[in-house]
Amino acid sequence: MIEVKALSKRYHDGTVALNNVSFRLDKKISAIIGRNGAGKTTLMRILSTQIMPTSGTARINGIDVIGEPNRIRKMAVSIPQEAKPIDYMPAMDCVKLYLAARGFGRKEATARAEKALRTVGLGNDMRKLAYELSGGMKRKVFVAMAIASDADIIFLDEPTTGLDPFSRVEVWSAIRAIKGQVILTTHYMEEAQALSDDVLMMEAGKIFAHNTVDRLLRPFDGLVRVESQRRNRRAYRVGSTWISYVKKGRAKSMVGKGDVIKPVTLDDLFIKRGVNLES
Amino acid sequence: MNLKFVSAHAWLTGGAALRSNWLYMITGMGFPLSLLFVVGVLSKGAFLPYALAGGLISIVATNGIFTMADLGMFKFEYMFKDLIVSTRTSPMDYMFGVMLADFFWSIPSIVLYFILDMIFHILTPYAFVMTLIVASLVLLSTASLGFVLTSLVKHQRFVWAITGMLSLVMMIFPPTFYPYTYLPHPILLILTISPTTPAAVLEQGFFGLAPTLWYMLYILIAETVILFLLARYATVWRER
Numbered sequence: 038m039i040e041v042k043a044l045s046k047r048y049h050d051g052t053v054a055l056n057n058v059s060f061r062l063d064k065k066i067s068a069i070i071g072r073n074g075a076g077k078t079t080l081m082r083i084l085s086t087q088i089m090p091t092s093g094t095a096r097i098n099g100i101d102v103i104g105e106p107n108r109i110r111k112m113a114v115s116i117p118q119e120a121k122p123i124d125y126m127p128a129m130d131c132v133k134l135y136l137a138a139r140g141f142g143r144k145e146a147t148a149r150a151e152k153a154l155r156t157v158g159l160g161n162d163m164r165k166l167a168y169e170l171s172g173g174m175k176r177k178v179f180v181a182m183a184i185a186s187d188a189d190i191i192f193l194d195e196p197t198t199g200l201d202p203f204s205r206v207e208v209w210s211a212i213r214a215i216k217g218q219v220i221l222t223t224h225y226m227e228e229a230q231a232l233s234d235d236v237l238m239m240e241a242g243k244i245f246a247h248n249t250v251d252r253l254l255r256p257f258d259g260l261v262r263v264e265s266q267r268r269n270r271r272a273y274r275v276g277s278t279w280i281s282y283v284k285k286g287r288a289k290s291m292v293g294k295g296d297v298i299k300p301v302t303l304d305d306l307f308i309k310r311g312v313n314l315e316s
Numbered sequence: 317m318n319l320k321f322v323s324a325h326a327w328l329t330g331g332a333a334l335r336s337n338w339l340y341m342i343t344g345m346g347f348p349l350s351l352l353f354v355v356g357v358l359s360k361g362a363f364l365p366y367a368l369a370g371g372l373i374s375i376v377a378t379n380g381i382f383t384m385a386d387l388g389m390f391k392f393e394y395m396f397k398d399l400i401v402s403t404r405t406s407p408m409d410y411m412f413g414v415m416l417a418d419f420f421w422s423i424p425s426i427v428l429y430f431i432l433d434m435i436f437h438i439l440t441p442y443a444f445v446m447t448l449i450v451a452s453l454v455l456l457s458t459a460s461l462g463f464v465l466t467s468l469v470k471h472q473r474f475v476w477a478i479t480g481m482l483s484l485v486m487m488i489f490p491p492t493f494y495p496y497t498y499l500p501h502p503i504l505l506i507l508t509i510s511p512t513t514p515a516a517v518l519e520q521g522f523f524g525l526a527p528t529l530w531y532m533l534y535i536l537i538a539e540t541v542i543l544f545l546l547a548r549y550a551t552v553w554r555e556r
Contacts, residue, residue: 085402088555106554107404115402120395123329125337130328137324138403146324166336192402 044093085115173204325413330420370492380458388475
């Protein structure tokens, strides 16, 4: 379980990345979503002992993240955003090296790495050099590290950014195979919806919503999203598109030529706040 | 110390990786061997023994500079440093792991130089043992320097700039390829700012090419201790 109280982070250049954030995460998979610069990565880096916060407290399973980093490092795995396997090494060796960093001996690291790589579907590719692997396979190498570590807490920072839809679904399957508590950041709403038991929504260093996907979407019950290029004073504007929410039954009768009807997603919580997630 | 990580890193990114990336090994030999060739031709063979003695130091220093470049790659390209900060690995484990991995890549060059030293009849058992000691100090000092600098820079392009400058300061100016006696003493003392200068001076003494200036050993040891302590205590690991 992760408990965060009044956590803030101000960088040397004055940027406030986190502003008095408090929450508790105790579900199997939690997603932290928000647009770029919302503070997701800073939060993950603080929780995984990579950087110090400016103020506030954070505890993982009762252990102080700020004061006892070495105890946290034994129980938590953190896979950074944009991490790449060392490209001149086989996938197998990349996982073994990570396990050695976590204190596993050669024999155990080899056995665990092999098993984890099979679990994520890289059984036939584990001897390939990392540069020979596709983008999805490379991300799966990191998920294999998390699985093989058998850690209590796993932080995955944007694990599928830049992957094609097929690879993303493959990585999702691999993430579901992780035994410990998973905290992942993403700006793909369907990823949060597909994987997570609860969702933390961030914007400008603050949390503005925290609940299960169903509860977060409850205000939109019975509604669909209508995207139109025509100006509409009662709609939300995102770029040159006007977005409104109408009852499912009335949608077809209300839409004009070129309008698009879509199901409501977590995106819409941001849209209603005037936040363009793609920006 | 997490010796499992140090040995795994040294072997997996060094020894094992060497087999599938042998071209880089030749690249590592390129600079010292090119200088050896140029110095040999220009001096009509007169400086060849000096270049052979100093070339070993040059290879080990190149290793240190490669360590810095690798640390930069691991930090900025692979995000490997971020990956292992949240493990049981300490900064010193990491530094030793990368340093020893790069040392694997240098072994063929070192062996080649020792063979050349034997061919030119300048290698003695005494020179061999002392060379190992001096080379170890140069390896540790240059790797420590690279480790501190890499932890402070914010982008890979600075790493390339710094390694370029370090190559000049560590391998061109110091008397690694020419007799140190050609340098005015004050200049020699100024050049001791690079650990390769005292190392090269000592090597020329151990190989019987010039008088041994023992105070250079103290300078080299002091530099190694200072740079190691800097790496130990000034490296940014958990960022603020």
